Amino acid sequence: MTETNLRILLAARPEGAATLDHFRAVEEPPPAPRPGEALLRHRFLSLDPYMRGRMNASKSYAKPVEIGDVMEGQSVAQVVEDLSGTFAPGDWVLGGKGWQRFSAVPVHALVKLDPDAAPPTAHLGVLGMPGTTAWAGCTELAQPRPGETFVVSAASGAVGSVAGQIARRMGARAVGIAGGPDKCAYLRDELGFDDCVDHRAPDFPERLAAACPDGIDSYFENVGGAVQQAVWPLLNDFARVAVCGMVAEYQGDLQPGPNLSSVLRKRLTLRGFIVSDFPRAAPTWRATGARWLRDGTLKYREDVTRGLENAPTAFLGMLTGKNFGKTIVEIT
Ligand code: NDP
Numbered sequence: 001m002t003e004t005n006l007r008i009l010l011a012a013r014p015e016g017a018a019t020l021d022h023f024r025a026v027e028e029p030p031p032a033p034r035p036g037e038a039l040l041r042h043r044f045l046s047l048d049p050y051m052r053g054r055m056n057a058s059k060s061y062a063k064p065v066e067i068g069d070v071m072e073g074q075s076v077a078q079v080v081e082d083l084s085g086t087f088a089p090g091d092w093v094l095g096g097k098g099w100q101r102f103s104a105v106p107v108h109a110l111v112k113l114d115p116d117a118a119p120p121t122a123h124l125g126v127l128g129m130p131g132t133t134a135w136a137g138c139t140e141l142a143q144p145r146p147g148e149t150f151v152v153s154a155a156s157g158a159v160g161s162v163a164g165q166i167a168r169r170m171g172a173r174a175v176g177i178a179g180g181p182d183k184c185a186y187l188r189d190e191l192g193f194d195d196c197v198d199h200r201a202p203d204f205p206e207r208l209a210a211a212c213p214d215g216i217d218s219y220f221e222n223v224g225g226a227v228q229q230a231v232w233p234l235l236n237d238f239a240r241v242a243v244c245g246m247v248a249e250y251q252g253d254l255q256p257g258p259n260l261s262s263v264l265r266k267r268l269t270l271r272g273f274i275v276s277d278f279p280r281a282a283p284t285w286r287a288t289g290a291r292w293l294r295d296g297t298l299k300y301r302e303d304v305t306r307g308l309e310n311a312p313t314a315f316l317g318m319l320t321g322k323n324f325g326k327t328i329v330e331i332t
Pocket residue numbers: 048049050129130133154155156157158159160177178179180183199222223225227243244245246247248273274275276318319320321322323324325326327
């Protein structure tokens with residue numbers, strides 16, 4: 001093959017905020033697949049906030065990326081070559097590995113996609129890991145109920161936009177928190193959220209209180225920081241909090257959390273989770289979400305950047321809200 005494998009590596013560990021200097025692009029020959037592996041040409045790369053954690057050396061629920069290694073990430077890809085015969089050249093699969101143009105992946109780790117059933121990119125966002133996270137967080141933890149108020153932060157993003165739509169289907173009043181009037185208008189007018197509050201407004205805490213006149217019964221936490229501080233006083237007795245992410249702090253800006261006496265006084269249920277804690281959620285959500293996509297009742301939006309070389313810029317932008325929808329890189 002004459003093409004080269006463009007790869008984006010971790011060049012250095014950030015102390016504080018990550019910048020473009022922490023990434024390095026290299027061109028190498030494509031990998032040679034070993035027995036049992038397929039050679040994949042990546043078409044679309046998913047960029048997700050968790051990748052910022054992989055850039056740190058600190059202990060977490062997953063191993064860090066080593067300096068000089070390719071950045072971790074999932075792609076939808078097309079098969080170039082599979083000597084095992086499981087896949088034909090051109091087949092669409094989920095399971096490409098890393099911020100790179102090609103990877104060689106064990107065939108048992110690949111999921112074949114039907115591009116006529118749903119656009120391949122949907123398997124990175126609305127039907128994929130982020131959508132599954134929304135489903136698991138809502139059905140297992142936040143448990144929005146009819147007549148109650150459900151609040152989700154980072155509401156226009158890959159996880160939050162799906163969580164709000166699920167909460168409405170479960171009968172709750174869904175209030176989103178998002179950055180800016182355009183994102184709020186989208187959530188209200190196109191996704192059917194009952195209300196949305198701009199966390200960049202100077203009087204954000206007052207606006208949130210006004211949008212939740214009966215308090216908050218369940219909260220899907222994606223952000224932390226100042227947003228969390230505004231949400232906390234509004235939680236009702238016996239409220240459920242699904243702690244999914246703290247993106248406001250991923251660049252190193254750690255914030256003091258709420259005093260836990262509120263957990264006692266209000267008898268709150270607070271639980272952090274990682275989507276893989278609920279292995280049955282992925283197949284259930286894939287089937288449920290696909291049905292809702294087909295009948296037009298589940299909506300989503302993607303923010304697609306062209307060119308793998310632009311992945312670091314798109315990634316850093318996502319961490320500060322420059323994305324509008326699921327962040328994806330089209331590998332041209
Ligand atoms: P998004 O598409 O929502 O992108 C991140 C968004 O975070 C930005 O668009 C921005 O939206 C918002 N944001 C960033 N900084 C701040 C801030 N200081 N204050 C308020 N909002 C901010 O990402 P995802 O939907 O992919 O992920 C959302 C969250 O879910 C993340 O915390 C992620 O780590 C978590 N997650 C957790 C999983 C798990 O298994 N527990 C799995 C997948 C995701 P805005 O413009 O509205 O401010």
